[in-house]
Amino acid sequence: MTTGASDPQKLYQQIARAIATSINDGRYGPGDKLPSERELADDFGVSRPTVRDAMIALEFQGLVEARQGSGVYVNATTAPGADDSAEVEVGALELTEARRLFEGEACALSAATVTDDNLALLDQIASQMARSFAPDEVERLEQEFHLAIARATGNAAIEAGVEDLWTLRLQSPTCVAMLRRARAHGGGDFVEEHRQIIAALRQRDPKAARQAIHAHLAQVIDDLLAVTELDALQQTRQKMAEQRRELARRTEI
Known part of the structure; x- marks a missing residue:
């Protein structure tokens, strides 16, 4: 097959x-x-x-x-004919690109409205990220971090938009699996990237805040592309190995 x-x-x-x-x-x-x-x-x-x-x-x-x-x-509780159509048809790359566009502007707006209490909460979440290793916990904290930024804008529509993007991310097994692999093989410093976002917000600098979140999500995209290339390379190697085995079998005839 x-x-x-x-x-x-x-x-x-x-x-x-x-x-x-x-x-x-x-x-x-x-x-x-x-x-x-x-x-x-x-x-x-x-x-x-x-x-x-x-x-x-x-x-x-x-x-x-x-x-x-x-x-x-x-699973012993799986019912015959269970519907598997609930998975959202969205890829990790396209979702991250959408987040980069939307959350970049949300972060820029937050820089003009963020309070000391907002910043203290973001500091607390980043510290928890540094101590967390379980994928589920890291994803929960990252969602909490980005929603806190959206909430700091004081705009309910922006907050709802960011929340919807995260719902798409977490409901799609494709996104979850791909992003976990990208993080495991990633070349960036995940926690430091979030601290750079906080630093830009603390300066109340919209341009720097936008750039910081763009840099973070650009790194995610780079990591996703690297994992995709690795998969393609592994598949090519497997096909070549199969061809070698087939040629070896033929020479024995």
Whole structure:
């Protein structure tokens, strides 16, 4: 079985849906163990990290659960025919680009309206970020940080807009998985980037505040592109290895 996706960012979403269909069709029943990561990678003709991201997406949908040292199992509470269409069709790159545009202006406006209490809250959140390592906790704190900036504008529409973007981000298994991988392989200093945003807000400098949040989200985009390139490279290597095995098999005939 192979996939027809040319965009690595969407590839594991397709795999997740294919596996979800197999679960809903009864090929894998509640409590059944799914094939290994390596077997699924061979089956779909993709890299193992791509399969791993598909498993994360399925976990977010509640279809499977990963058991450490044992494998991935179909959730015992999964109902046949469960709808997997709730996933939001939005990619991590396009969402981050939208955040860069919208939150950049929100941050610039906040620089003119931010209070000392707002800044104290942002300092507190950044300190918690520095002590947090669990992905769920880091994502919660980052959301709280950016919503606090939007709230500091005093504009309910801006706050709602930023909140909607974060809802899209957190509801999409594709975004969550891709952004977690990007952060794990990232080249930036996540906490320091947020402290630079606070520093610009403390100066009450709209231009500097906009630039600080643009720099932070530009780094996220760079990290996403790096992970996408890594996936493509791994898939190319896997295809070449398969070709070598096939050539070796032919020479033995």
